[in-house]
Amino acid sequence: MTKKITFVLPTRDEEKTIQKVMEELQSECRDLNLAIQQIIVADDSHDHTRDIAKELGATVVIGGGQGLGQAMYRGLKAALRFESDLIVSLDTDGQVDIKELKKFVDPVLNDSADLVLGSRFKEKGKVGYDYPFINRSGIRILVFILRKLTGLPLTDSHGGFRAMKPTVVKELELIGTHTYVQECIIDAVEKGFRVKEISSAWHKRNHGKSRIVRSIPKYVFYTLPILILRAGQHIRFLYPLGMFFIMLSILDFLWVSYDTGLHFREMLDRQSFHLILLLFMIGLNLFFFGFTIELLGNIKRRLSVKI
Numbered sequence: 582m583t584k585k586i587t588f589v590l591p592t593r594d595e596e597k598t599i600q601k602v603m604e605e606l607q608s609e610c611r612d613l614n615l616a617i618q619q620i621i622v623a624d625d626s627h628d629h630t631r632d633i634a635k636e637l638g639a640t641v642v643i644g645g646g647q648g649l650g651q652a653m654y655r656g657l658k659a660a661l662r663f664e665s666d667l668i669v670s671l672d673t674d675g676q677v678d679i680k681e682l683k684k685f686v687d688p689v690l691n692d693s694a695d696l697v698l699g700s701r702f703k704e705k706g707k708v709g710y711d712y713p714f715i716n717r718s719g720i721r722i723l724v725f726i727l728r729k730l731t732g733l734p735l736t737d738s739h740g741g742f743r744a745m746k747p748t749v750v751k752e753l754e755l756i757g758t759h760t761y762v763q764e765c766i767i768d769a770v771e772k773g774f775r776v777k778e779i780s781s782a783w784h785k786r787n788h789g790k791s792r793i794v795r796s797i798p799k800y801v802f803y804t805l806p807i808l809i810l811r812a813g814q815h816i817r818f819l820y821p822l823g824m825f826f827i828m829l830s831i832l833d834f835l836w837v838s839y840d841t842g843l844h845f846r847e848m849l850d851r852q853s854f855h856l857i858l859l860l861f862m863i864g865l866n867l868f869f870f871g872f873t874i875e876l877l878g879n880i881k882r883r884l885s886v887k888i
């Protein structure tokens with residue numbers, strides 16, 4: 582029986598490639614005897630991507646302007662409206678190889694996996710250009726964290742091609758707006774879905790800019806709390822560490838008070854008085870960082886209950 586497939590395509594200024602991607606998907610599905618239920622374009626473009634996609638029959642979902650995570654979340658949830666046997670998401674900048682569609686689709690259709698991820702580094706020679714060292718290093722760190730959190734022998738976190746069962750999307754919860762790629766994997770594993778990583782080709786981006794390098798500080802800022810939360814380490818480390826620094830500052834304060842006979846002017850002149858302030862501020866910051874992450878955790882738990 583012909584299987585039904587829905588695509589989710591994230592786009593930010595991809596007017597040069599969107600048509601080619603959509604046409605290639607249509608032709609590939611014809612060859613594989615897959616019926617396209619719908620193509621959803623989750624868009625945050627300022628160019629004509631949206632108009633082109635609509636003209637070619639896609640359903641356009643507004644990304645929301647908060648990054649790929651939010652756009653993917655909206656696009657994937659919208660895909661549930663179209664009943665299909667599987668949902669496939671892929672980058673629209675021409676970096677993935679659409680000829681690989683079968684490899685991604687097969688494990689979901691023969692029920693050997695619930696979520697299939699593409700890896701550019703599982704096998705040598707899959708990246709068709711000199712992949713920037715800084716990106717590779719960043720990916721290595723993220724993969725290391727992902728391995729720790731999921732227990733899976735993953736080799737990539739940012740492949741641009743994914744196939745999944747609609748139930749994975751139905752249950753998907755994201756807290757971060759910039760952590761879709763990692764959170765989606767962690768979330769699926771937490772919920773007991775079978776995640777499979779397969780080797781996948783990666784071409785050079787021939788137009789526009791990649792989002793990764795441009796936004797590393799922002800990325801770290803948004804990603805770190807989510808990953809710490811997902812790892813459940815904030816209670817174990819951040820609270821005690823914060824308390825430890827505050828205790829140190831109190832001890833330092835007691836020592837300076839004793840040593841100066843509580844002479845305030847003299848206390849202010851002591852270098853260790855500055856140390857008290859510094860330790861106190863560090864302690865307070867760590868404590869509140871933990872507290873903020875705990876709040877995020879509560880939001881996550883509430884989301885879980887709702888579903």
Ligand SMILES: Nc1nc2c(ncn2[C@@H]2O[C@H](COP(=O)(O)OP(=O)(O)O)[C@@H](O)[C@H]2O)c(=O)[nH]1
Binds near residue numbers: 595793
């Ligand atoms: N809707 C939406 N799509 C995005 C956003 N950022 C990137 N994309 C799309 O997501 C895909 C991957 O983005 P890209 O910047 O190439 O990421 P990289 O290849 O991992 O560096 C492409 O299809 C982009 O058009 C965004 O903020 N919103």
Ligand SMILES: [Mg+2]
Binds near residue numbers: 672674786791
């Ligand atoms: Mg790209």
